[in-house]
Amino acid sequence: MSNTIKIKKGFDIKLKGKADLTVGKAIEASRYAVKPTDFSGLKPKLSVKADDIVKAGTPLFFDKAQPEVKFTSPVSGKVISVNRGERRRILEIEIESDGKFESVDFSKGEINSLDRETVKQNLLNSGLWPLMVQRPFGVIPEPDVTPRDIFITGFDSAPLAPDYEFTLKDEKESIQTGIDAISKLTEGKIYLGLRPGSEFASLKGVEINYFDGPHPAGNVGVQIHKTAPINKGDVVWTLNIQTLVYIGRLFTTGKLNLERLVAITGSEVKKTGYVKAIAGLAIKPFIENNTKKEVKERFISGNVLTGVKVEETGYTGLTQNQVTVIPEGDEIEPFGWISPGFNKFTAGKAFLSRLMPKKEYALNANYHGGERAFVISGQYEKVLPMDILPVYLLKAILVNDIDKMENLGIFEVIEEDMALCEYVCTSKIEVQSILRNGMDTMIKELA
Amino acid sequence: MKGQGIKNFFDKHRPKFEKGGKLHPFQSVFEGFETFLYVPDKTTKKGSHVRDYIDLKRTMIFVVLAVVPTMLFGMYNIGYQHFHAIGEFSQTGFWEVFFYGFLRVLPVIVVSYAVGLGIEFTFAQIKGHEINEGYLVSGILIPLIIPIDTPLWMVAIAVAFSVIIAKEAFGGTGMNIWNPALIARAFLFFAYPAHMSGDSVWIRIGQDADKVVDGFSGATPLGLALTGNIDYNIWDAFWGFIPGSIGETSTFAILLGGAFLIITGIGSWRIMLATTIGALFTGLILNAFAVNPFMEIPFWHHLFLGGFAFGAVFMATDPVSAAQTNRGKWIYGLLIGVLAIIIRVLNPAYPEGVMLAILLMNTFAPLIDHYVVQGNVRKRLKRAPATV
Numbered sequence: 001m002s003n004t005i006k007i008k009k010g011f012d013i014k015l016k017g018k019a020d021l022t023v024g025k026a027i028e029a030s031r032y033a034v035k036p037t038d039f040s041g042l043k044p045k046l047s048v049k050a051d052d053i054v055k056a057g058t059p060l061f062f063d064k065a066q067p068e069v070k071f072t073s074p075v076s077g078k079v080i081s082v083n084r085g086e087r088r089r090i091l092e093i094e095i096e097s098d099g100k101f102e103s104v105d106f107s108k109g110e111i112n113s114l115d116r117e118t119v120k121q122n123l124l125n126s127g128l129w130p131l132m133v134q135r136p137f138g139v140i141p142e143p144d145v146t147p148r149d150i151f152i153t154g155f156d157s158a159p160l161a162p163d164y165e166f167t168l169k170d171e172k173e174s175i176q177t178g179i180d181a182i183s184k185l186t187e188g189k190i191y192l193g194l195r196p197g198s199e200f201a202s203l204k205g206v207e208i209n210y211f212d213g214p215h216p217a218g219n220v221g222v223q224i225h226k227t228a229p230i231n232k233g234d235v236v237w238t239l240n241i242q243t244l245v246y247i248g249r250l251f252t253t254g255k256l257n258l259e260r261l262v263a264i265t266g267s268e269v270k271k272t273g274y275v276k277a278i279a280g281l282a283i284k285p286f287i288e289n290n291t292k293k294e295v296k297e298r299f300i301s302g303n304v305l306t307g308v309k310v311e312e313t314g315y316t317g318l319t320q321n322q323v324t325v326i327p328e329g330d331e332i333e334p335f336g337w338i339s340p341g342f343n344k345f346t347a348g349k350a351f352l353s354r355l356m357p358k359k360e361y362a363l364n365a366n367y368h369g370g371e372r373a374f375v376i377s378g379q380y381e382k383v384l385p386m387d388i389l390p391v392y393l394l395k396a397i398l399v400n401d402i403d404k405m406e407n408l409g410i411f412e413v414i415e416e417d418m419a420l421c422e423y424v425c426t427s428k429i430e431v432q433s434i435l436r437n438g439m440d441t442m443i444k445e446l447a
Numbered sequence: 448m449k450g451q452g453i454k455n456f457f458d459k460h461r462p463k464f465e466k467g468g469k470l471h472p473f474q475s476v477f478e479g480f481e482t483f484l485y486v487p488d489k490t491t492k493k494g495s496h497v498r499d500y501i502d503l504k505r506t507m508i509f510v511v512l513a514v515v516p517t518m519l520f521g522m523y524n525i526g527y528q529h530f531h532a533i534g535e536f537s538q539t540g541f542w543e544v545f546f547y548g549f550l551r552v553l554p555v556i557v558v559s560y561a562v563g564l565g566i567e568f569t570f571a572q573i574k575g576h577e578i579n580e581g582y583l584v585s586g587i588l589i590p591l592i593i594p595i596d597t598p599l600w601m602v603a604i605a606v607a608f609s610v611i612i613a614k615e616a617f618g619g620t621g622m623n624i625w626n627p628a629l630i631a632r633a634f635l636f637f638a639y640p641a642h643m644s645g646d647s648v649w650i651r652i653g654q655d656a657d658k659v660v661d662g663f664s665g666a667t668p669l670g671l672a673l674t675g676n677i678d679y680n681i682w683d684a685f686w687g688f689i690p691g692s693i694g695e696t697s698t699f700a701i702l703l704g705g706a707f708l709i710i711t712g713i714g715s716w717r718i719m720l721a722t723t724i725g726a727l728f729t730g731l732i733l734n735a736f737a738v739n740p741f742m743e744i745p746f747w748h749h750l751f752l753g754g755f756a757f758g759a760v761f762m763a764t765d766p767v768s769a770a771q772t773n774r775g776k777w778i779y780g781l782l783i784g785v786l787a788i789i790i791r792v793l794n795p796a797y798p799e800g801v802m803l804a805i806l807l808m809n810t811f812a813p814l815i816d817h818y819v820v821q822g823n824v825r826k827r828l829k830r831a832p833a834t835v
Binding site: 309326334 | 453454482484485486487488489490491493494495496497498499500501502503504505506508509577579580581618619620621622710711712713715766767769770771772773776819820823824826827828830831
């Protein structure tokens with residue numbers, strides 16, 4: 001049983017630098033890292049120190065609040081250093097690969113013969129557990145909770161996002177095994193959201209819904225809202241289809257294997273495309289000798305809406321399968337507010353670039369204006385395909401009104417769902433961080 | 448790098464304006480001027496890496512551009528009415544007519560901006576925030592909605608009242624409840640009624656009082672209609688060759704501005720359309736139950752008379768004081784249209800109801816939105832299982 005849901009609201013940011021559907025030479029590199037900062041609400045506690053020898057799947061740290069949630073090394077080798085930031089916050093644990101890619105042995109076997117506890121323990125021990133996300137509030141799933149349903153998104157609609165139909169076309173078996181495994185975790189349904197015409201339609205044990213329309217159609221939050229919305233008291237878990245591949249491999253081979261294709265994208269990349277790499281790899285091999293260097297560049301692990309800014313010496317994230325390079329844009333623009341704007345891409349209509357709707361643009365990271373109070377109304381609603389009044393929700397958060405936040409739908413959204421609101425905002429309001437503050441307040445309140 | 452010269456200039460002088468600098472009291476002026484000359488080089492630190500090119504400055508400037516046709520026409524019409532009143536129109540050239548109005552309107556605009564921006568800069572300095580662009584729009588709207596014979600000191604007081612009491616007291620642009628320009632107009636209307644209505648304020652006669660032609664009346668069509676005297680040509684009203692506030696008379700010029708606002712996505716077409724529908728509907732009802740000549744005028748004439756078009760296009764659509772939800776905008780606009788025509792036709796004291804209708808609905812906009820929001824909340828609660 002499946003149906004197609006047409007998403008009307010939303011917006012595709014037309015960026016230059018879409019990944020060519022070609023696979024480049026696999027990346028040979030030695031430095032990897034795991035970044036606790038990629039996970040909301042995580043308080044990491046180290047289980048290794050510098051110079052320890054690890055395998056893929058050896059725990060590096062765990063969550064202080066729920067110690068059974070472990071974060072493991074993606075490769076075998078040696079821990080080189082633990083980098084800390086302000087107030088000794090752990091930023092990243094760096095590992096030098098030994099090139100052997102050995103994994104800890106985890107239990108494997110016919111999924112149907114395994115019980116819920118075994119599946120859960122295997123996911124927790126291997127470090128794949130925190131790649132799932134619990135809603136409301138976008139946190140690491142609580143091991144003691146049985147989720148109402150599990151939602152999987154089978155495509156990414158974000159700007160320049162990797163095309164999973166291409167990158168995972170040979171991984172269908174692992175994905176199926178992954179679905180079989182996680183179906184042990186819930187008594188509810190497993191939902192899978194796909195683009196119409198998807199190759200993944202043949203997967204079994206899932207309820208498939210098709211989503212047609214602009215970004216954020218691929219966001220699991222939108223898909224949940226359109227199929228079985230989250231009410232107060234509900235808990236659901238979400239995954240992206242790539243994570244299912246890792247889970248499938250774990251149960252088939254007993255090994256942790258985070259190898260996947262990464263999309264190299266963005267206007268400043270010389271040769272876009274896909275390369276094979278293990279999650280957590282340093283960003284350098286992706287971009288070395290492959291950026292134009294015409295202007296100051298910004299490196300992003302992930303997409304331009306929700307990705308993480310990475311220094312040239314930094315690392316890609318475990319959950320992101322994309323690297324984007326855009327111009328930094330740290331220069332002034334004389335009389336920018338009055339120029340006709342043939343080359344200025346906009347979601348609105350106040351620039352002449354709208355006469356060329358097909359053109360792709362090299363957007364930079366400039367704010368293009370100063371921060372102001374909420375003035376313009378009706379803007380956010382156009383890019384949020386949910387029955388939620390975004391400005392009222394944000395105002396409820398700003399005045400810290402718990403009841404209103406609940407009533408206006410804070411259980412249903414996380415940062416990525418409202419990232420486009422932040423992009424279109426005339427007043428340059430930091431929507432994603434306001435929403436995160438609201439969710440953190442709610443977590444404290446409900447604890 | 449493009450424009451680096453001016454940035455270097457500002458960077459060089461910046462320390463003088465920062466805390467402890469000699470010119471610190473003028474920091475807000477310095478920054479306001481700087482962002483006027485160029486969009487700053489600030490880049491994103493968190494959240495979305497890319498941001499749309501639209502900002503509040505461009506939005507507000509576009510509204511000002513939309514007002515320009517009515518402003519230019521208003522200047523011409525001041526001259527047109529003047530030379531007609533003294534019976535010399537046929538001997539006077541186009542540019543002479545225009546410059547007569549231009550020279551009379553310009554001081555009003557200058558006073559409006561000087562007083563308003565002066566107060567805005569002072570508040571920005573005291574509160575330590577960036578200059579808000581809001582007054583760029585109010586500053587041009589206020590001169591256009593007052594009679595040409597308003598003394599400049601009255602303009603100054605009205606502007607000061609509106610910026611301080613109606614805007615900054617609430618927290619500045621984005622926080623105000625009422626449209627600041629209309630508050631200025633309402634202040635004048637109630638504080639100096641003799642200068643705001645009647646037959647003698649709409650047309651500048653100046654020193655040519657002895658030349659006024661026989662049978663001249665300076666009253667507006669609406670002023671006359673209220674006394675049962677229907678005397679206007681509706682196409683004059685559409686093109687704008689009637690007495691009235693400086694910028695409100697030409698429905699045609701206002702429509703040009705309205706089209707610009709809708710095409711650029713800056714103004715809310717929902718509010719403009721809803722207001723028009725509300726007015727037409729009320730006009731029809733009044734036609735059906737007409738007991739006096741004013742109630743009998745064809746319902747669509749109301750769109751071209753008085754301040755209706757100006758109010759619907761430039762005043763009701765102020766995003767801050769209007770309803771914020773899409774459904775709310777429909778209700779808000781409809782009620783403005785209905786109330787404007789009811790006040791205009793049925794009330795004996797004021798010949799024009801648009802200003803009061805919009806201010807009243809500004810007051811109720813949060814209530815309308817409240818019910819729209821509650822509707823959304825109820826839907827969500829209904830969906831939730833009863834056990835929770």
